[in-house]
Amino acid sequence: MxxxxxxxxxxxxxxxxxxxxxxxxxxxxxxxxxxxxxxxxxxxxxxxxxxxxxxxxxxxxxxxxxxxxxxxxxxxxxxxxxxxxxxxxxxxxxxxxxxxxxxxxxxxxxxxxxxxxxxxxxxxxxxxxxxxxxxxxxxxxxxxxxxxxxxxxxxxxxxxxxxxxxxxxxxxxxxxxxxxxxxxxMKDVPGFLANRLQHALWREAFYMLDEGIADPKTIDDCIKNSFGFRVPQLAPFENADMVSTELSLNIHNYMFEHLYSGTEPSSKLKELVEEGKSGFATGEGFQKWTQEQAAESKTNLFKYLIDQTKYRRKQLEEA
Ligand SMILES: NC(=O)c1ccc[n+]([C@@H]2O[C@H](COP(=O)([O-])OP(=O)(O)OC[C@H]3O[C@@H](n4cnc5c(N)ncnc54)[C@H](O)[C@@H]3O)[C@@H](O)[C@H]2O)c1
Known part of the structure; x- marks a missing residue:
């Protein structure tokens, strides 16, 4: 077919x-x-x-x-x-x-x-x-x-x-x-492709919070203002080739042993769930949210996705 x-x-x-x-x-x-x-x-x-x-x-x-x-x-x-x-x-x-x-x-x-x-x-x-x-x-x-x-x-x-x-x-x-x-x-693995990648990042983000390395908003902002800012144009494999495979190996040889590889979800996440702090729905999760802030977050996301869609359409038309 x-x-x-x-x-x-x-x-x-x-x-x-x-x-x-x-x-x-x-x-x-x-x-x-x-x-x-x-x-x-x-x-x-x-x-x-x-x-x-x-x-x-x-x-x-x-x-x-x-x-x-x-x-x-x-x-x-x-x-x-x-x-x-x-x-x-x-x-x-x-x-x-x-x-x-x-x-x-x-x-x-x-x-x-x-x-x-x-x-x-x-x-x-x-x-x-x-x-x-x-x-x-x-x-x-x-x-x-x-x-x-x-x-x-x-x-x-x-x-x-x-x-x-x-x-x-x-x-x-x-x-x-x-x-x-x-x-x-190509393989029927849990999380398929993108959720595996997404939750590998979340695991490290939540671990850094548990370890007191930074607060939730700081960690979110770090992602949005660094590799998250450029990731629609530059993802890991292209990035590794851009900076060179030698540098990538050097960084991984040093970094990997320090990254969190545990299988337990974050203790802060478990604590929030036990306390009934669901996030937007209850006004508090990792951060406090007024109804206006929660609505603004959703509106901003939607506007961003519309802009990204327009940009993608333009790129496809030009290709
Ligand atoms: N919600 C998400 O963000 C999201 C994202 C990606 C994939 N999915 C997946 O999509 C699927 C549907 O999720 P959703 O969020 O649209 O759920 P939903 O509850 O909005 O829709 C489910 C639909 O199935 C119908 N339904 C309920 N019980 C049924 C039954 N016993 N027999 C037949 N139909 C029944 C409902 O009437 C409804 O039309 C799930 O497998 C979910 O994991 C959801």
Whole structure:
């Protein structure tokens, strides 16, 4: 199967937080999208998508006339036969509970064509374990979108030991064709690619706090104002080549033994959880937050992601 053959995509749990954005991405990429939901009358996916598309139009990220074409590609149903029998790819976006994922995949296999690709949108669960209940395991892949899916380019495509190479490649190409920046994860490892990298950084940040080396805001600001400032343009391997592999080895020979390699989460993090200090939701976590500050943090993030999206579009156009 080639990515051009993936014309009809069904999203199970498509009215959820991730599902709506993912439906928008595939419909914007010219695919017919069916949202499988448990209750059609309660499903607000089209309304949610419509306001999201309006925001894209306002920001100059979408031409106005394209909105109706995108929305016309969306079909919503609770019927398993209607949802699955014509699908070329089914994307599972149900809650992160293995029993629910297993029940969903069993239902998918009952109605889907034998050549239909099954993709799981899980953030952390093992794709191999999710695929345990599927007979044709070679059709199963992981497809990990980041939140908000419509703005974050990366989608990790994860293969298991059983995944068919054509399924893997066609899924990767489909995402590229829909404007995403897919990455192939060749092994079904916990955290896939980007969450492993992200939490390696968090582990060291939280360790430095526990050790009294700096306070949370100072550590966050250090990241934002140093390598975080340039990381969209310069990530580790390119950076190592830029400064030279010799210097990189020299630094690693000196530094690695001093970095935290423990498996226990931070003691400060555990203490906050025990005290019910959740963060924005309760007004205190690692730092204190007024409602205004918490709202400002979210608004600033959103504005930054919009600007980054415009910059990425410009780069792609110029390439
Ligand atoms: N929220 C995130 O930031 C994020 C990021 C990346 C990946 N994910 C993954 O995406 C998946 C969906 O997460 P979400 O945040 O969109 O969740 P959500 O709760 O917003 O959406 C889940 C959807 O599944 C439906 N659902 C609930 N129980 C069901 C059942 N028993 N059978 C069928 N459908 C059921 C819900 O009605 C809803 O439409 C999860 O695997 C999650 O790990 C989430």
């Amino acid at each position: 080639k990515h051009q053959d993936i014309k009809n995509i069904t999203i199970v749990g498509g009215s959820g937080m991730m599902g709506v954005g993912i439906a928008q991405i595939f419909a914007s990429g010219g695919r017919n999208v069916t949202i499988k939901t448990r209750n059609v009358s309660k499903c607000s996916a089209v309304e949610d998508m419509s306001s999201q598309l309006d925001m894209f139009i306002q920001e100059g990220l979408l031409e106005e006339h394209r909105k109706s074409d995108i929305l016309d590609r969306i079909n919503i149903t609770a019927d398993a036969i209607e949802a699955y029998e014509n699908a070329d790819l089914i994307f599972e976006s149900v809650p992160e509970v293995m029993d629910i994922k297993h029940a969903t995949f069993k239902e998918m296999e009952q109605y889907a064509r034998p050549d239909c690709i099954f993709a799981s949108g899980t953030s952390v669960k093992s794709i191999t374990e999710i695929a345990e209940v599927v007979e044709k395991k070679e059709r199963v892949i992981g497809m990990h979108f980041w939140n908000p899916a419509v703005l974050i380019p990366l989608v990790e495509v994860i293969r298991t030991e059983d995944t068919n190479e054509d399924v893997f490649q066609a899924s990767f190409d489909l995402l590229e064709d829909c404007g995403k920046a897919p990455a192939k994860c």
